[in-house]
Amino acid sequence: MKILVATEKPFAAQAVNEMKKVIADSGNEMILLEKGTKDDLIKAVADADGLIVRSDIVDKAVMDAAPRLKVVVRAGAGYDNIDLATATEKGICVMNTPGQNSNAVAELVFGMLVMMVRNQYDGTTGTELKGKSLGIHAYGQVGRNVARIAKGFGMRVSALDPFVKDEVMIEEGIVPMHSVEELYSQNDIVSLHIPATPATKKSVNKALVSLLPKKGILINTARKEVIDEESLAEALAERTDIKYIADIKPDIADKLAKIAPGRVFFTPKKMGAQTAEANINAGIAAARQVVDNLATGWNKFQVNK
Numbered sequence: 001m002k003i004l005v006a007t008e009k010p011f012a013a014q015a016v017n018e019m020k021k022v023i024a025d026s027g028n029e030m031i032l033l034e035k036g037t038k039d040d041l042i043k044a045v046a047d048a049d050g051l052i053v054r055s056d057i058v059d060k061a062v063m064d065a066a067p068r069l070k071v072v073v074r075a076g077a078g079y080d081n082i083d084l085a086t087a088t089e090k091g092i093c094v095m096n097t098p099g100q101n102s103n104a105v106a107e108l109v110f111g112m113l114v115m116m117v118r119n120q121y122d123g124t125t126g127t128e129l130k131g132k133s134l135g136i137h138a139y140g141q142v143g144r145n146v147a148r149i150a151k152g153f154g155m156r157v158s159a160l161d162p163f164v165k166d167e168v169m170i171e172e173g174i175v176p177m178h179s180v181e182e183l184y185s186q187n188d189i190v191s192l193h194i195p196a197t198p199a200t201k202k203s204v205n206k207a208l209v210s211l212l213p214k215k216g217i218l219i220n221t222a223r224k225e226v227i228d229e230e231s232l233a234e235a236l237a238e239r240t241d242i243k244y245i246a247d248i249k250p251d252i253a254d255k256l257a258k259i260a261p262g263r264v265f266f267t268p269k270k271m272g273a274q275t276a277e278a279n280i281n282a283g284i285a286a287a288r289q290v291v292d293n294l295a296t297g298w299n300k301f302q303v304n305k
């Protein structure tokens with residue numbers, strides 16, 4: 001059977017080679033489409049039985065063009081790029097590869113934080129992370145890795161997650177928070193790890209960001225969609241002490257940079273999971289999951305059950 005690996009943002013070569021091996025060893029064939037457009041994906045998916053993507057959009061148009069498609073694996077965590085309703089309608093199993101790239105994202109959080117508290121290395125005096133409080137907005141796989149690293153920096157760590165019991169957080173040395181208002185008002189830095197869902201879209205707004213204490217920082221390595229960007233712009237204009245860092249360019253990046261020069265930083269492309277290790281972990285996991293699903297219907301990480 002044919003397994004299409006379609007990644008607009010290519011995996012490291014080693015990850016691609018190892019995925020090819022997993023797929024070939026299972027008796028299947030891997031087709032690679034890198035840096036393709038949506039049209040390229042629609043053409044390439046025509047005879048695919050399995051599909052592996054990253055943040056590439058897999059919507060109805062893609063699935064309509066793929067009559068043989070049985071399984072889509074998002075090599076990574078967030079699956080807001082996949083039209084789950086259409087997949088379910090068509091009997092296509094959609095899975096993600098939870099945890100495989102979370103350390104990479106967590107490390108980038110600290111890479112960008114250090115850069116910003118040192119004023120982007122402009123020669124002026126910055127601050128340290130040690131002793132500062134960090135609030136983790138969603139204590140999932142990435143959030144837990146962020147907490148682990150934050151402790152190494154000597155930060156005080158708290159988290160908000162309605163799906164994680166207080167006892168679990170306390171046992172892991174994390175102070176449980178019980179509302180977004182509490183999280184944003186009591187932490188010098190808030191690190192966002194909520195998924196983009198209808199409930200979370202635009203949920204981080206001026207009212208919340210304005211609760212940050214003096215010189216507060218919001219760092220977003222999740223999704224730009226969870227931010228109400230226009231209202232964030234207002235918050236940054238009014239509170240000239242706060243900073244916003246994001247691993248993916250906001251739609252109004254230029255406006256934000258103009259309003260808050262030196263207080264915002266954006267990666268040009270989503271870079272959180274862009275390490276060789278994360279590519280290898282997520283790529284191999286995705287290849288195995290597709291192969292197993294095609295062979296036996298294995299669906300442990302199905303997200304459209």
Ligand code: 3PG
Nearest residue numbers: 054055076077078270273
């Ligand atoms: C994820 O959801 O796994 C991360 O945001 C990484 O996305 P990427 O594979 O597009 O880099």
